[in-house]
Amino acid sequence: MSTDLFPQAHSKHDLERGFALAPRFNADGLVVAVAQHADTGEILMLAWMNAEALKLTVETQIAHYFSRSRNELWKKGDTSGQLQDVVELRVDCDQDAVLLKVRPRGDGGACHVGFRSCFYRVLENGVLVEREAPLHDHA
Amino acid sequence: MSTDLFPQAHSKHDLERGFALAPRFNADGLVVAVAQHADTGEILMLAWMNAEALKLTVETQIAHYFSRSRNELWKKGDTSGQLQDVVELRVDCDQDAVLLKVRPRGDGGACHVGFRSCFYRVLENGVLVEREAPLHDHA
Numbered sequence: 001m002s003t004d005l006f007p008q009a010h011s012k013h014d015l016e017r018g019f020a021l022a023p024r025f026n027a028d029g030l031v032v033a034v035a036q037h038a039d040t041g042e043i044l045m046l047a048w049m050n051a052e053a054l055k056l057t058v059e060t061q062i063a064h065y066f067s068r069s070r071n072e073l074w075k076k077g078d079t080s081g082q083l084q085d086v087v088e089l090r091v092d093c094d095q096d097a098v099l100l101k102v103r104p105r106g107d108g109g110a111c112h113v114g115f116r117s118c119f120y121r122v123l124e125n126g127v128l129v130e131r132e133a134p135l136h137d138h139a
Numbered sequence: 140m141s142t143d144l145f146p147q148a149h150s151k152h153d154l155e156r157g158f159a160l161a162p163r164f165n166a167d168g169l170v171v172a173v174a175q176h177a178d179t180g181e182i183l184m185l186a187w188m189n190a191e192a193l194k195l196t197v198e199t200q201i202a203h204y205f206s207r208s209r210n211e212l213w214k215k216g217d218t219s220g221q222l223q224d225v226v227e228l229r230v231d232c233d234q235d236a237v238l239l240k241v242r243p244r245g246d247g248g249a250c251h252v253g254f255r256s257c258f259y260r261v262l263e264n265g266v267l268v269e270r271e272a273p274l275h276d277h278a
Contacts, residue, residue, distance in 0.1 A: 016252050017269075019268075020267065021265070021267055026203045032185060034173055034182060034185065036182060043175060043182070044267065045175060045231070046231060058262065058265075088261055089261070089262045090258040090260060091258070092184070092258050093250055093254070093259070097185040097257075105189065112232065113156070115232070118236075119230070119238045120229075120232070122228070123160055123197065123230065126160070126197075127159075127160075127228065128158050128160055130156075
């Protein structure tokens with residue numbers, strides 16, 4: 001899906017080696033975004049961005065996503081206080097995924113269940129095991 | 140989309156706090172997978188898995204994905220030698236994303252363009268800047 005907020009890459013070379021951020025939004029107008037803690041390297045969450053969310057993230061240096069369940073722009077932390085200051089923004093080779101290195105504000109968490117990271121469960125011998133305690137009770 | 144390879148969570152609590160790996164595949168039968176280097180914490184790539192790929196990854200401890208462009212199971216590294224040994228597999232709160240902590244074999248890279256990580260470009264003042272040299276020439 002094209003957008004007037006970002007250019008489109010006109011060749012494979014431009015897409016992979018070009019200087020222009022030319023994200024390839026999917027049929028729903030979204031790219032996937034991974035948020036990684038800028039200091040610890042921990043993967044905090046995975047979410048989606050539409051063109052508006054990506055543009056706002058670049059402009060404000062605060063992570064904005066698109067909530068697929070609510071079908072609306074989602075400034076992460078607006079209600080929880082877990083705003084994410086963006087230290088670095090990377091894009092992958094075919095520009096359909098974004099990596100944000102962030103510092104979360106508030107209690108430092110990112111997950112609505114109450115954990116610091118959404119990836120709080122490890123598969124061990126076929127069973128999911130929680131590897132950390134929640135920062136706060138399940139909302 | 141349901142599959143007979145994995146159970147389905149029957150409640151929000153089971154999905155978020157349960158012991159069963161019960162991935163929520165999207166309408167295309169896929170979950171998104173992030174591969175992170177087990178030792179350095181570097182995000183190497185983002186790809187997709189169908190139920191078969193996820194099951195094979197769990198069983199063999201070698202990362203398997205689903206290639207959306209080729210529409211087939213993709214044992215990463217089968218041709219490049221960049222097989223990924225899976226050290227740890229995590230799932231996120233709503234079980235539609237998987238995090239693999241991996242050690243890549245071969246030249247240690249993951250990106251088809253020739254870089255170690257697919258996220259080799261940083262956005263700086265509106266321009267994409269390559270932050271590392273390729274491991275090998277662009278195929």
